[in-house]
């Protein structure tokens with residue numbers, strides 16, 4: 001009896017071992033693949049500020065959305081042939097925790113843009129340890145739905161119920177005007193409709209505010225007018241302890257095209273020549289400065305620094321680290 005038991009035990013053990021180590025007679029196990037990533041956030045310190053990039057989604061910029069000379073556009077087609085990922089873009093919002101206030105800069109697309117590719121910002125925010133109720137202030141660079149769609153559900157409810165939203169008066173006046181919308185071409189109508197629907201519940205709640213000049217909305221933060229892409233397109237530059245971060249909105253859509261050729265514009269730019277001129281001026285100013293740049297459409301974490309590179313500019317992306325401050329490595333233990 002004892003012997004029979006031990007034989008049975010040994011057979012079971014061998015079978016288990018075979019399955020575990022995968023011997024020559026073991027049945028192949030299905031190697032299940034996992035398509036999902038963890039919801040994305042990435043944070044770093046800028047002086048005393050905690051800045052968290054909040055992943056909203058990724059997509060591919062259509063080359064026909066770029067405008068430039070024939071030579072420039074032929075160059076894009078050739079570069080795209082060599083590297084099919086040339087025009088990969090992201091959508092990103094950013095949370096600035098000043099210690100007193102939690103300020104969201106751009107809110108991702110929600111369900112208003114991108115056919116389901118975007119809209120993950122709130123999940124990313126929760127993963128980073130915050131809730132939508134924690135957000136006190138939202139600063140929006142402009143009213144295109146890939147930057148403000150995340151503010152409002154598709155059935156018209158505020159996603160950030162305690163937040164006051166700030167936008168340039170020129171921006172608000174343009175997109176929320178029924179008269180301007182009525183005169184705009186057919187293909188521009190969705191931009192007006194989404195801006196109006198997204199703004200509506202904040203206007204009703206008295207939470208929609210506009211600024212027209214250099215008002216001080218937040219201590220240590222400067223408004224940076226960047227009109228061209230849209231009439232009131234605005235950057236927000238925060239400084240703390242000698243360090244700076246600039247949230248530049250849509251100064252660049254296609255990183256690897258428009259930094260080398262700042263004159264290439266996007267079809268969404270309301271004023272093409274003003275958009276190119278604004279980009280030129282800003283890149284010229286930023287290249288020699290040590291300013292961290294937060295660009296919603298840069299590849300995640302959408303943070304980096306600019307430098308001069310040949311006739312154009314280069315981008316040095318922030319690289320993942322799990323430490324606030326990186327120091328040179330020491331070979332010692």
Ligand SMILES: [Zn+2]
Nearest residue numbers: 144146147250
């Ligand atoms: Zn955009």
